[in-house]
Amino acid sequence: MSSFSSDLKKYKKYSKNKSLLVLILTNQGLWALFVYRISNAVYHCKLPKIIIKVLLVFAVISQKWIEIITGISLPYTAQIGAGFYIGHFGGVIINPSAKIGTNCNISQGVTIGVSGRDGKRGVPIIGNNVYIGANAVIAGKIVVGDNCVIGANSLVNVSVEENKTVLGVPAKVISDNTSKNYI
Structure with missing residues (x-):
């Protein structure tokens, strides 16, 4: 989750140091990135394949939900580097x-x-x-x-x-x- 930490730092910098709580509650780009980072970590983890497949079902459902409410589609198979910033949702x-x-x-x-x-x-x-x-x-x-x-x-x-x-x-x-x- 060090990538998400880098994402958070960038959002904090651009928001003129708003609190992390305010950013997390109000920024749809961060919601999408959070779900992406967790889903991508599951996709790349070293667990047995059957466990990964079960976890990915929940990942896909979470990503679809985020896509519906934010208009941001970040599939877990995409490769997105740390410090990623989505300026506006949709x-x-x-x-x-x-x-x-x-x-x-x-x-x-x-x-x-x-x-x-x-x-x-x-x-x-x-x-x-x-x-x-x-x-x-x-x-x-x-x-x-x-x-x-x-x-x-x-x-x-x-x-x-x-x-x-x-x-x-x-x-x-x-x-x-x-x-x-x-x-």
Whole structure:
């Protein structure tokens, strides 16, 4: 649960040091992350397979409940690094095979999903320290490098080198600014 501790620290920092109790009671992103972190830990634990399968039934029910009340879908099979931050609740969809690095921020309405055909079909790999703006879609067998900024309402369907800012539909590199001031 050290990943969840990192998540909590980030939420506390962004909230101007509100109490943890207030954050936990009022922040839907934290609810979704808490259920994800527990479910993911169960998925990766070293217990007998039958026990894991039983526990995963409860994990799936919990995740569906969180998805219904928050609009945030974080499947337990996704790989999400520590220090993850969901800026606002609602409309966040992450593919079960997605990989997201550490210290990333995403806003409401973000989709990280599958796209492509044949050998190009796949799911994105998101690097560390990536900021993803509201309503952005990142889809396909692509890599978004470390320290990138994905602008709001962008469609990213090609790989992005590290330390770039992209914007548009389809997204194009618009600057060499990094995510430093966003995260």
